[in-house]
Every structure is written in structure tokens, then in C-alpha cells.
Amino acid sequence: MRFPPGVVPSKTPGGRGGPAVAYVNARIVDPAAGTVAAGGMVVRDGLVADIGAHLAKAAALSAAGPHGMETIDCGGKCLAPGLIDMRVQIREPGEEHKETISTASEAAAAGGVTTMVALPNTRPVIDDAALVESVARLARETSLVRVHTYAAVTRGLNGKEMTEFGLLAAAGALGFTDATHATVDAQLMRRALSYAKAFGLPLIQHPEEPQLARGAMNEGELSTRLGIPGIPAAAEIIQIERDIRLAELTGGRLHIAHVSTAEGVAAIRAAKRRGVRITCDTAPHYFALNELALTDYRTFAKVSPPLRGETDRRAVVEGLADGTIDAVASDHSPHDQDSKRLPLAQAAFGTVGLETLLPVLLELVHNASLSLPAALALVTSRPAALLGLKEGRLAKGAAADFVVFDPDAPWKVDAKKLRSKSKNSAFDGRLVQGRVHRTVAAGIPVHLEGG
Numbered sequence: 001m002r003f004p005p006g007v008v009p010s011k012t013p014g015g016r017g018g019p020a021v022a023y024v025n026a027r028i029v030d031p032a033a034g035t036v037a038a039g040g041m042v043v044r045d046g047l048v049a050d051i052g053a054h055l056a057k058a059a060a061l062s063a064a065g066p067h068g069m070e071t072i073d074c075g076g077k078c079l080a081p082g083l084i085d086m087r088v089q090i091r092e093p094g095e096e097h098k099e100t101i102s103t104a105s106e107a108a109a110a111g112g113v114t115t116m117v118a119l120p121n122t123r124p125v126i127d128d129a130a131l132v133e134s135v136a137r138l139a140r141e142t143s144l145v146r147v148h149t150y151a152a153v154t155r156g157l158n159g160k161e162m163t164e165f166g167l168l169a170a171a172g173a174l175g176f177t178d179a180t181h182a183t184v185d186a187q188l189m190r191r192a193l194s195y196a197k198a199f200g201l202p203l204i205q206h207p208e209e210p211q212l213a214r215g216a217m218n219e220g221e222l223s224t225r226l227g228i229p230g231i232p233a234a235a236e237i238i239q240i241e242r243d244i245r246l247a248e249l250t251g252g253r254l255h256i257a258h259v260s261t262a263e264g265v266a267a268i269r270a271a272k273r274r275g276v277r278i279t280c281d282t283a284p285h286y287f288a289l290n291e292l293a294l295t296d297y298r299t300f301a302k303v304s305p306p307l308r309g310e311t312d313r314r315a316v317v318e319g320l321a322d323g324t325i326d327a328v329a330s331d332h333s334p335h336d337q338d339s340k341r342l343p344l345a346q347a348a349f350g351t352v353g354l355e356t357l358l359p360v361l362l363e364l365v366h367n368a369s370l371s372l373p374a375a376l377a378l379v380t381s382r383p384a385a386l387l388g389l390k391e392g393r394l395a396k397g398a399a400a401d402f403v404v405f406d407p408d409a410p411w412k413v414d415a416k417k418l419r420s421k422s423k424n425s426a427f428d429g430r431l432v433q434g435r436v437h438r439t440v441a442a443g444i445p446v447h448l449e450g451g
Helices: 058-063 101-110 129-142 165-171 186-198 221-226 234-250 262-273 284-288 310-321 357-366 372-377 381-387
Strands: 021-030 035-044 047-052 070-073 078-081 083-088 113-118 146-149 203-205 254-256 278-282 402-412 431-441 444-448
Touching: 021 372, 035 372, 078 372, 083 101, 083 357, 083 381, 101 113, 101 129, 101 431, 101 444, 113 431, 129 146, 129 165, 165 186, 186 203, 186 234, 234 254, 234 262, 262 278, 262 310, 278 310, 284 310, 284 357, 357 372, 357 402, 357 431
Parallel strands: 021 070, 021 078, 083 113, 113 146, 203 254, 254 278
Antiparallel strands: 021 035, 035 047, 078 402, 402 431, 431 444
16 A cells, blocks of 8 residues: 655555544544444554544543554544445556556545545456556555555456456455446356355346447436437346346356446345345445436546436436445446546446545435435445455444535535546536535544635
């Protein structure tokens, strides 16, 4: 993990080898316990040394540690575990003009994200153990935050030849996915679920039947009016229903990425009730936007799966509220100007999202769809549990990965000011609430507001 400009490792506050730091006068949000309470936290050697209500005020620190401990007053802001973004396209290696591990980590830190999990659709594809190790090594050298990676299900994402799951798992892959491509061959998908089960890892599926997913936006009245080829909602449910059957057949762990339709949510809900080993996530644009965002042929809102109708958007919110949807991921997908400044039908799919993940998620809190701990659990403790990560919690002895933020602070998303190397944000110009003031990874401050 690299250090931010001006930070000296031996003097890193609360980091390895640095002095202890106390964060006081905070609202401690514990997503795993579902609580919010006044309190404070002491960080020492990159770990949480103490946490609780007894540390709410600086006067209480005399019993908590040595005199001269650095004290940071959080001013009543929220202190929560650092966010885990379980679906990020980083583009390095191979497309560094769009994003690098370094620039993605800067965007992540600015958004309160302390752990990213990268998709394997780089150039070359992460389909070999050496490439998993290479990404880990590069992340240690260039990233401000923790970086993990998935491995490809098939060689070169070609959908034909399975990768060596055992070697990839041993190298540190957290799961297997062909990224933005659905694994189409049913027999191959069956074997992949069985193999992944043997290593206790999830098989992550992009939920679109590819023969039906050849359009550029949601199929319906709006696509007809705009003259744009549409992708029917049926493309999602057909893929999900098939894979649910295969998960039942094999007992493997199936994870459906970025669910976007009412039928998809309903099918997953029903499968969970039957005891199928299935989980899923969605992205902020599927609960905060609908297909109307493309009315003016706005390519920055062209995503895959496409933005759906209002009924689907509301169903996704309901799925988050009742626990059907297990996690929220940014689905960060950086593209350069040449890829997005094209007619809608030809433009690339995807939006950047690391820096808008938290404020858009908080819209669910501000409109009373979710409590603050429940919303944060979707990007902390729940993805950590899905992927077997130790991060995503605040407890004595845990890694000091956390974010201090004001959930009510208003601001306007300006894509030009985002840290990501690419600026293709579907939320450009949106008024949001929730501003990150400080992000700390392994006890090291990696983002300070105004820094």
C-alpha cells in the first residue's frame, strides 16, 4: 500500500510504527450490529486498539493510552467501517489511459472506499495465477487502499475453456467471473459452479442472455421513441432462472451481479426461500435512476444491464429493504472520451462510481427506505461476509479501515472534479448529500477533505 503525498511511513498517525491516534466526538456506526451511538476510537499500529462510548470525549483518554496521544475531534460526524466495493473495473493492466490502480485508489479513498475488488477483464485477462499475484504486487506498490481481484471463469473470457480454479484460488482470487460477459454454456456453468464450490468461492454471473442483450438501452416505449435498439427485461430473468437451476443442481454458490429488474429480484427472493445458495448485488444507478436518464441520448447513463423502468427501480429498492439484495457495488466502469462521446447505440457501456457510491447510497437513508446502519451494511459487513474478508467491521483488533463522513452535507456531483482518470459519471450534475471528511486505511489517512 503506497502512502499519500507528504506521509512518512515511520510517522504515519495510527499506522504501522506510528503514534496512537484517538478519534473522539464521533457517531460510531456499526453496520454489523445495526447501531449508531456516540463514541470514539483509538488506533494504534494500524489496528483498532479500543472503541466505544467511553471514548466519546477527549477527557476520557487519560485512561486509554499514553499522554501526548494525538486526538482528532470528529465534530459529531459519523465514523463507520471503510466501504468495500465488490465490483470495480480498474483497467490496469492494458488500458491505463482509462484508469490505473493508483488513480482508482485515489477515487476510492475520496469516496470512503478502503477495499476494492477488481474484475478480471483487463488486458491480459486475469485468468492465470501469475496475473493474480501480479495485480496484488502492483496494488501494494501503487494503491492507497486494499485491492483484491476475482479471476476469470474461462480463458480470455472466451466462454469455452475453464481456467485453473485451484491455482487461482491459491493465488488469492476471491471468486470467479467472466466480468461483463455471461457464462452462456450451461454444461460449462454447471462444472464451474461445482469447481468453485470445492474451493468455497462464489461464481459471479452477469445476468444477461447475450442473444437478447444486443441493444443499447431498456426495451420499451422510450427506446422505440428514441429509435434505439432495446434490451428486454426478459434477458435478465432468463439468465437468472437458468443459473438458479444450475445452482440447485450443483449446490454451488451463485452470486448474481447488478440485478436491475423486478422479475430478477423476485426470482432471487423465491430461490433464497427454497434454500438455494444464491446471493446478489445491485449498483446505485439501478435504485437511483431509471431509463429516463437516457432521454437526451445521454451516453454517460448507458450501462449494462441497462437502466430500467420506474417499476423495476422501485423493485430494486424493495429488494434492498427486505434483504433480498445482499450488497451494493459501484460497478465502476471508466471509459475515455472516445468511448463515450459517440451516438448512444455505439457508445460503451458503463459509469464511474467510486466517489458517488456513498452519497447515492445515502439517498436510501434520507428517503427513509433504509436505516443508516442497514445502508452501510450493504457496502461493509455484508460484502465482507460474501467474500470472506476480514475488513468491513469496527472492533478491537480489527484493521483500522474506516471513514469519517457527514451524512447530511450537500454537494453537487461535478464529473470534471472526480479523481478517477475517466469522467463518465451517470450522476454528473446530481445534487446529493453525504460528504467524506477522512478516509483511513490500515491506520493511515489516505484522504482528507480539501487534501
